Amino acid sequence: MDTISILKKKVNIYLFSSLLLISLPNIFCQENTRIQIDSAGFFEKDDKKFTKATVLTRDNKNKVKISHDGVDMWCNQAFFYENRNYIEAYGDVVLKQGDTINLNSQYLEYDGDTKIAFASGKVKLSEPNSVLFTDSLYFDRNKQEAFYNNYGRVIKEKQDTIDSKIGNYLLENKKYEFKINVLLKNPKYKINTPRLDFYTENGHAYFYGPTEIKSKDSNIFCELGYYNTNNDTGYFIKEAKVDFNNTTILADSIYFNRNLNFASATNNIKIIDTINENITKGNYAEIFKDKDSMFITKRAIIASKQNKDSLYIHSDTILITGNEENRVIRAFKNARIFKQDLSGRADSIHYDKSKGLAQFININKKLDLSFTKSKKPILFNFNNQITGDTIILKFEKTTNKIDSLVVFNNAFIIEKDTLGAGFNQISGKLLQGKFYDNELKTIDIIKNAESIYYLRNDKKELVTIDKSKSAKLKIFFKLTEIEKIQKINQIDGKTYPEEEFTENIQLLKGFNNRLNEKILSINDLFKLEKE
Template identity: 50%
Template sequence: MNLVFRYILLIACCFSTLHSYSQKPKKIKIEYSGFTVKDSLKGENITTFVRSDQAQIHIVHDGVDMWCDKAIYYQNEDFIEAFSDVIVKQGDTINMTSKYVEYSAITKMAFAAGDVVLTEPQSVLTTDTLYFDRTKQEAYYRTTGKVVRDSSGTITSQVGRYYMNNSKYRFLKDVVLVNPEYTLNTNQLDFYSDTGHSYLYGPSTIVGDSSKIYCERGFYNTNNDTGYFLKNSKINYNNREVIGDSLYFDRSRSFASATNNIVVTDTINKSIIKGHYAEVFRAKDSVFITKRALAITVQEKDSIYIHADTLMITGKPEHRITRAFYNAKMYKSDMSGKADSIHADHKSGLTQLINLKRFSTGDDYAIERKPVIWNLGNQMTGDSIHLISNVVKEELDTLKVFNNAFIISKDTIGDGFNQIKGQRLIGLFENNELNNIDIIKNAEIIFYSRNDEDSLIGINKSKSAKINMKFEEGYKIVTLFNQVDGEIYPESDFPENARKFRGFDWREEERPNSIEDLFSDDTPFELPIIKGLDDSIPEEEFFDEAMFQRMDSAREKDSDDINKAERNLPKSTKQIKAKRDAVKDQKLPKPLINKTKKEN
């Protein structure tokens, strides 16, 4: 073997030895103990340590400091049990106190029991038993635990895990977060203590004084009280229920917004609003909804549907107002309508159809399309139209058309149009059906008169102070009051250009004949894709079953042997034990960590 090769081999062996030495686990070290006791009953490699009158036992291992009143060290297993007023510190961030701790230097697994309190910079965890994996930097409990964070509130659960590197808690089973403003219940809550961010999985509720939120997946920021909720999400407040594919909630602003497949239900006023984007302002009692917006006034016999580009519902529950604007339409089984905007007062039962003058592009003249109502075969227009409902009976009561009232109906057989016009129109409903109409002031009529065989008798053109029209069993009965003039003309003698009054505008192609027709001229619309929250990632087992069994075995050591060993302690040690018990019973002040460190 040449010299160079020998040097290389020697260097390699040195590095290998250094590497093996660096990988060797550190042993548990007892920095301070008042008394040390060896007991043959326990074994040669088992040592009992008892605190002194001045300070607790101080134990150190790989960045962890532990203080206690009594400890049993199993040298072969490099395993220690600590009893009474146990304090564990890891760096400057983790502090834990309990009545009992066991710790393995080999696995770096710890178990704490009895009034366990784990304190980290943002929160405090209390539980009865806690497992601590120092390798993964994770703590775990499977009996009831409680976490307190000042700005977020108190969180309790049956099972919990704390990920120290991420300042993250995962709470499972009967999770409850109690805050002065609300209470949150869920199956699983992932909570980040440094940011206050919470992720909800499974059926979850957030209940406040005036609101209740439900979702099956969601996010809630406990620092600023905002949330984002998905999967069967809904919000209830002020007798309103808001449902949507996704919901955003801001408690401080009393604001919520919803996206895609939205349904807002008003339980007091028996109304439903649908659309694909909504904003709700609870403090202002208002809802704004757009994107195929539809308002439904639920009535026992026949509901009324209103559609527009935008719907706005405002007012307290006892006095709600619905506004529909931009290409507003309404529909019920025997009546439909259209206007620039529709204004409905749910308390008074008044619904107004209103139009505005619009200017043609590039021109200076106004194009005015009057609001219109269709009932049976009749088209009614005017400068404005009012529908008045009986809010007690939930039925339509009166129809009013103001200024330039105009009724048009197609002749039953021919191509002509029956027409009545005047200054005002008043219609009366019976059982939600229009059965009587009065045209008042400057009334005029063009009417195709037919006999019982539907043969045309002639065309009646007349003027009068008032015209009444009744609907009975499918027939129209027209009566003229205070007729000024009038005559029935044979069809051949009645000029074509005289068969329509000035302002004639037949708009049958605009008439909604179904709920779907309300959306017939809407701009094509595609639902936006909602970016959801990721599914919860299942966590790995906290520890293997063998470790769990070994810890249980350690806790089941013969207590009689321990008591025998204590009886054989020196007199001075027994006095220390009595004082330790007095401290435990809070008859003496508890020792301080700082004092212990100083004396060590």
């Protein structure tokens, strides 16, 4: 016998002895039953050749049959140590317990006192829902547990296979405990984990430690999770992450349905879209990958890359639909927008990428909401406050830069006078603005145009204050401030020295100073929730 074989035998003897010691309390608590020899073709008892053993050998028709306390065993040959209540079985060994457990091997040791069996050589353990294959296996009938420590493979319903270095099967719970280099393979996915608990009856798998689930359409990572192999649903926590090709979802916990290609995430959510170059955050989200749609709520925010800047949209709920060419973002219930040169808010903001349009609107004014009644959609571009019933921003499709602006009904622009306490003001029915490099350059006010303008010279000295009404106005901006106002078809107008411009004529109808609402940072998006 070579050295390796001797070492293996010593290891097996040690493990078998350890199991025997563990089972001693059970041994002394119950009356031992004797192993029964039911049938054998040949009996041989020769103490000189086989010390204290009876040799049982099959004949041409039947195997040796042995039974003990609820199990039946068959083999080609057996050594029966009657004084020790012990069997060594060789060749095509079968151990059967009840109608559910079958153990096949080439060699088997069975102790009738401890009810512990050790099987080796092409070991196969079968139960109604799975089959285990391994080189060697320990079976403790008192605990109703089977154990291997030198790699094994479990096959469930011919499609799920589970490989591991160490495995423990709890018969009463119909549960496997796999440890070290665990790999669950399915035609649709693979699960790699250091530890896996698997219930053969319902196909539920629980994994512990860094785990990866790989498939054609998605990759999943977590350090603690659950997966139902029967209906392909799972729940993952602790460093949970799901990769849908070009979309990555990170959250405290993630539910996943493979059949629907659906995921829902809860708390500290971060969704990275590499195709559209945006990141979405919130505390609850649902993602329908096949429909190219998702919604996110509870401090929801989406950040989209725009050249060297980023555009942030925040609201109570954000709904995103469509593929990368037809992406539509709908932010509703107190929506806000922020980038370095632009910010604003409205009841809802709709952004259509294919059209390059962002629409700021109020919800139904009949609803009893104080925000809807008292405030209109608003934009801030540098020092300018722009309001109206509906605001539309148009973006260049290739660069995502702001191209133009349209304000429908009750358009109003406010700009704080650079040195004094007054406000430059422009109002009208329709506003059309033009941007260059994201900076407002010109504005046309069409119909019912009114203006108040504080005119200063090159030394920034106040020259006069102009108040007028016209059919149309054209406003020119320079360095983000009003440079000139051109009146078309002026109806009425007057200039005032500062001392004659009394308080009762200083404001146009509809004036509402909301400059304090200007969003200056990402944090300001959330501060407004408390107002």
